[in-house]
Amino acid sequence: MTDTLPADLFLPQAKKAWFIEDRFGMFIHWGIYALPARHEWVRYREEIDDAAYAKYFENFDPDLYDPRDWARRARAAGMKYVVLTAKHHDGFCLWDSKVTDYKATNTPHGRDLIAPFVEAFRAEGLRIGFYYSLVDWHHPDFAIDMYHPLRNRPDAAARNDGRDIKRYAAYMRDQVTELLTWFGKIDIIWFDFSYPDRIYKGLPGKGRDDWESVELLKLVRTLAPDIIVNNRLILDGLTDAMPDVVTPEQYPPRTPPKVNGQLATFEMCQTFSGSWGYNRDEESWKSPEQLIQILIDGVALGGNLLMNVGPTGRGTFDQRAINALDAYATWMRLHGRAIYGAGRSELVPPDGCRYTQKGNRLYVHIYNWPNQYLLLDGLRGK
Ligand code: GLC
Numbered sequence: 001m002t003d004t005l006p007a008d009l010f011l012p013q014a015k016k017a018w019f020i021e022d023r024f025g026m027f028i029h030w031g032i033y034a035l036p037a038r039h040e041w042v043r044y045r046e047e048i049d050d051a052a053y054a055k056y057f058e059n060f061d062p063d064l065y066d067p068r069d070w071a072r073r074a075r076a077a078g079m080k081y082v083v084l085t086a087k088h089h090d091g092f093c094l095w096d097s098k099v100t101d102y103k104a105t106n107t108p109h110g111r112d113l114i115a116p117f118v119e120a121f122r123a124e125g126l127r128i129g130f131y132y133s134l135v136d137w138h139h140p141d142f143a144i145d146m147y148h149p150l151r152n153r154p155d156a157a158a159r160n161d162g163r164d165i166k167r168y169a170a171y172m173r174d175q176v177t178e179l180l181t182w183f184g185k186i187d188i189i190w191f192d193f194s195y196p197d198r199i200y201k202g203l204p205g206k207g208r209d210d211w212e213s214v215e216l217l218k219l220v221r222t223l224a225p226d227i228i229v230n231n232r233l234i235l236d237g238l239t240d241a242m243p244d245v246v247t248p249e250q251y252p253p254r255t256p257p258k259v260n261g262q263l264a265t266f267e268m269c270q271t272f273s274g275s276w277g278y279n280r281d282e283e284s285w286k287s288p289e290q291l292i293q294i295l296i297d298g299v300a301l302g303g304n305l306l307m308n309v310g311p312t313g314r315g316t317f318d319q320r321a322i323n324a325l326d327a328y329a330t331w332m333r334l335h336g337r338a339i340y341g342a343g344r345s346e347l348v349p350p351d352g353c354r355y356t357q358k359g360n361r362l363y364v365h366i367y368n369w370p371n372q373y374l375l376l377d378g379l380r381g382k
Contacts (some may be wrong), residue, residue, distance in 0.1 A: 006268075009241070010242060013265075016228060016244065016265055018127070020341075022081055024079050024307070024332075025079055025080060026074040026306070026308075026309060028070070028133075029276035032053075032056040033088070033090060033277045034313040038275075038355035040094075040276045043089075043149040044147055048149055048273060049149060050138065055357045057107055062311075062312075062315030062362045065315030066316075067121065070317065071121045073317065074121070078328055081129060081187065083190050086130040086179055087133050089147070090138060091139055094117075097175055098174075098343045099178075100291045114184075115183060129189040129190055129228075130186075132175070134172070134192060136190070138144050141165060141168040143160040143165060145195075145205055146198050146199070147200075151201070151203065156199075156201070166212075173212075185224070186227060188229075191229070191230060191232050207234055211233060217235070218234065230244070231243035231244070232245075232247065242262060242303050248269075253289070253293060256344060265303075268298045270305065272309070272320065273325045274309065278318065279310065291327055297354065298341060299342055300344060300349075335363075338363035342358040348378070350371075350374060351368070353368075364376065
């Protein structure tokens with residue numbers, strides 16, 4: 001392995017102590033895709049061009065937006081930090097960025113959405129993170145690739161003429177600078193995502209060379225030395241250092257994730273129903289039992305859970321999301337001590353059970369009660 005990056009680009013374990021202690025966070029995917037209400041990838045899925053997508057920008061006016069309500073619900077559910085999509089793949093920005101017009105302040109809503117958000121969540125005692133999409137289907141220098149809404153246009157390759165990814169990389173640095181300097185101390189930055197080897201109809205994918213990931217990470221560290229940076233800038237192979245956090249998505253890993261043979265700090269991200277952005281007609285909402293087991297499964301493996309809510313176009317949490325958060329609230333009030341600061345046990349739980357452990361205290365989570373006795377192997381006398 002090569003080690004060409006300075007080790008201080010990555011956080012030492014001690015600086016991640018709060019994150020590991022907290023275990024449970026809220027992901028929020030919110031943007032103008034909440035209006036079509038059929039997945040945050042709606043532009044990609046339906047191959048919607050800029051002109052046709054403009055109606056969502058022109059009608060975005062979340063009149064019921066009350067971040068204090070979101071924050072209270074997050075805290076009641078037992079969540080200790082929040083990660084908000086400042087910009088998702090469609091390029092729309094929730095804050096009043098100086099380097100684009102494609103932002104909340106230019107919609108009928110007319111106001112920055114991030115400052116009140118940050119204030120509300122801080123007031124409930126949560127730490128603040130921003131998701132920032134590396135992918136951007138709106139930026140004129142972002143070349144059409146396999147995930148772009150225009151990928152199947154016959155002139156896709158020609159449309160890429162003159163697009164300069166270097167200008168886009170500089171734009172990202174400007175935006176990340178705004179996000180990390182305008183809203184007080186930010187604890188997490190969540191970049192998404194890289195796909196350098198995925199070529200489609202001759203259109204290349206994008207990865208760290210396009211994003212200028214190393215330069216971006218250096219900038220982040222300068223602006224926010226203690227911030228947790230996720231692993232989707234993809235620096236594997238450039239360094240032996242451990243990424244601050246690895247981010248398995250939509251599945252509980254079977255074994256604790258490792259990097260270079262070492263156990264990694266990890267955070268699973270999950271949805272209530274499959275989509276990240278608001279998707280009105282989705283039928284796959286998870287049951288309270290599934291929701292709670294996902295959280296336990298993550299902690300039992302030694303990781304965190306970042307559970308997603310996709311607010312509606314009017315700025316509310318859908319009733320089904322409220323119910324899901326209430327399920328966490330009810331359970332966490334009683335069992336939070338088996339989650340916060342707890343982690344993996346070396347002991348092997350009985351079938352249909354999970355262990356979480358904190359110091360010398362062991363918590364048994366019983367998913368299936370056996371016929372008569374629960375046999376805790378190897379624990380006699382302890
Ligand atoms: C994916 C998707 C995206 C979502 C993210 C969350 O990479 O592109 O829509 O934001 O996962 O992990």
